[in-house]
Amino acid sequence: xxxxxxxxxxPGPGARDQVARLLMLVPYLHARGxxxxxxAARTLGTTPKQLLKxxxxxxxxxxxxxxxxxxxxxxxxxxxEPEGDGVIRVSNADYLARPLRLTPTEASxxxxxxxxxxxxxxxxxxxxxxxxxxxAKLEAAAAHGGVAQIDPGQGVEDADVALLARRLQEAADxxxxxxxxxxVPSRDEETERVVDPHRVVRAQEGGRAGQGYAYLDAWCHRAxxxxxxxxxxxTEAAVLDTPVxxxxxxxxxxxxxxxxxxxxxxxxxxxxxxxxxVVDYYPVxxxxxxxxxxxxxxxxxxxxxxxxxxxxxxxxxxxxxxPAEFTDSFRAAxxxxxxxxxxxxxxx
Numbered sequence: 001x002x003x004x005x006x007x008x009x010x011p012g013p014g015a016r017d018q019v020a021r022l023l024m025l026v027p028y029l030h031a032r033g034x035x036x037x038x039x040a041a042r043t044l045g046t047t048p049k050q051l052l053k054x055x056x057x058x059x060x061x062x063x064x065x066x067x068x069x070x071x072x073x074x075x076x077x078x079x080x081e082p083e084g085d086g087v088i089r090v091s092n093a094d095y096l097a098r099p100l101r102l103t104p105t106e107a108s109x110x111x112x113x114x115x116x117x118x119x120x121x122x123x124x125x126x127x128x129x130x131x132x133x134x135x136a137k138l139e140a141a142a143a144h145g146g147v148a149q150i151d152p153g154q155g156v157e158d159a160d161v162a163l164l165a166r167r168l169q170e171a172a173d174x175x176x177x178x179x180x181x182x183x184v185p186s187r188d189e190e191t192e193r194v195v196d197p198h199r200v201v202r203a204q205e206g207g208r209a210g211q212g213y214a215y216l217d218a219w220c221h222r223a224x225x226x227x228x229x230x231x232x233x234x235t236e237a238a239v240l241d242t243p244v245x246x247x248x249x250x251x252x253x254x255x256x257x258x259x260x261x262x263x264x265x266x267x268x269x270x271x272x273x274x275x276x277x278v279v280d281y282y283p284v285x286x287x288x289x290x291x292x293x294x295x296x297x298x299x300x301x302x303x304x305x306x307x308x309x310x311x312x313x314x315x316x317x318x319x320x321x322x323p324a325e326f327t328d329s330f331r332a333a334x335x336x337x338x339x340x341x342x343x344x345x346x347x348x
Contacts, residue, residue, distance in 0.1 A: 021046060021054050029090050037079055037086050052079055060309060071305050111135065161214060161231045165200045168216050171239045172197035181236035182229055190235060193222040196244035199251065219246040264300035267307060267326060271295045272317035296321060
């Protein structure tokens, strides 16, 4: 009898242990600053060889979205090269340094997804116990925060954001600088910066009218460059008496979204029925029915790493139609992921 493949077998103890280590690893590294591979392995109860494999898995993790620098970065040269110092350096993972903070709508979505997973076929008793514990914590927090009263489908712009948009546009019209406190989700941090406001704009998602967010188009003195600040991520805005120091540029064309065609690649995917949910969760430009069960979709991709992660999630129910080089990139990523899985399975 041939062994069951990774898609049909329930996660073994080795895989569960690895997930537990990965969840502890980033907060541990943030608390320590820098730590040698051997010391971290002892602390986490594993071997340096296994911890290095864990770090390679961590490289495939990150935030969803089609923007650069979504993935966690690990300095593997310091760990694998002969001249390396053996010190673990992880970057672009600040959002994992502290416990995750979910909005009520996000918590509701996670609860629904966990309930569906718990009731799905093939879920083992041990997995259900883990899911039950997670659900209990989330539902208790949801009850405390009034999540049941939140409508996840609500698309009306928040009144506070609308008021902020008016204040910022007034500051732009008056030519006065603004001090912002702004949340950067990819780093889970709040930054303070002084900007020259130019105008409030709305960027569409994937060119679909009525979908998108309000942004402040401004010159950021901290970055020394123009920036777009999403208004629902502004926690504080103070209009200053200082006049702006820069001239507003020509208005940006945001009808097709934040990223222009020169910053993205148009990708066509072929989706089986099981992968059609992509259309509901990502800014798809166009769809074409190929058959009763299959659908072609066009979307713009700014980072091939994000596309590879999406395809790994969808496999084997999605493939790249064009461009062809993205197929080769995905195959390389799939081989790498399979190799890591095989090594983990053998070591366990």
